[in-house]
Amino acid sequence: MWVDEKKKAPIIDYLGWILFLSVFFELLMLILEPSSIKNVETGKLSFSYVVYATIGILFTTPGPVIALFILLRKEEKITVKEFIKRFLYTPKIIKTVLITGLFCLCALLFAIFCGELNGSPLYMMPLGFLIMLPFVGFAEETGWRGFLQPMLEKRFPFPVATTIVAVIWCVWHFPIWLQPTSNHYGDSMIGFAINIFVWTFVAAAIYKSTKSVLACAIYHSFINSIGAIYDWNKLFDSYPNSNTAYIYFGIIFIAALVIWYTEDREAK
Secondary structure: OOOOOOOOOOHHHHHHHHHHHHHHHHHHHHHHHHHHHHHHHHOOOOHHHHHHHHHHHHHHOOHHHHHHHHHHHHHHOOOHHHHHHHHHOOOOHHHHHHHHHHHHHHHHHHHHHHOOEOOOOOOHHHHHHHHHHHHHHHHHHHHHHHHHHHHHHOOOOHHHHHHHHHHHHHHHHHHHHHOOOOOOOOOOHHHHHHHHHHHHHHHHHHHHHHOOHHHHHHHHHHHHHHHHOEOHHHHHHOOOOOHHHHHHHHHHHHHHHHHHHHHHHHHO
């Protein structure tokens, strides 16, 4: 997403915007949390709950993309059209389909063999994917993988840069543990952090091999859409809960490292 190779990318500015947006909107979410609790208990829609849901959909989750657009607007006077064009840019289509498809298939097989169906109809998964792609994949991956990951790699080795992104991504999620109506409330923070660490390496490897933010967004959205028909919390957040989980996360982590090493060697 940052195309000016001659200019040093303002990583600190980006993280500053992330911090500001996160603190501001998460505070609003916490203030309005009682309306969400009431909605769950009564099923009645209220104005405050509509505001709560709107902030969550349009400002909290999309914090990374909002911060990046503000930054690029300031630095390059970028237009929305150009921003979307960079997001969709996929120079290695065949490689992108193969690598992204392989990681998505691994996640689906893990869910099939280890997951518990939640009773929702199967069409909810592709429907969930279509919803997740703009509101989660595009909203987050433009910032994490499209900007932060490659810019940190210019300053640190791949494993170090990816670990830094994993820590930031994980901490950015932590406020949802303060919201009783969030889907992660009460789950294991350790299990979630381990998942984030592994998935960060996978997404970073996808981007390193494909140079496509869209590919990362597809993988992220696909992972989340699994929760539309499977019990997400038992499948992922309680990890490690079985030998199969160890095998799954071990395989995709090793695959990510192999892809990184191969790409790095070819580049040199």
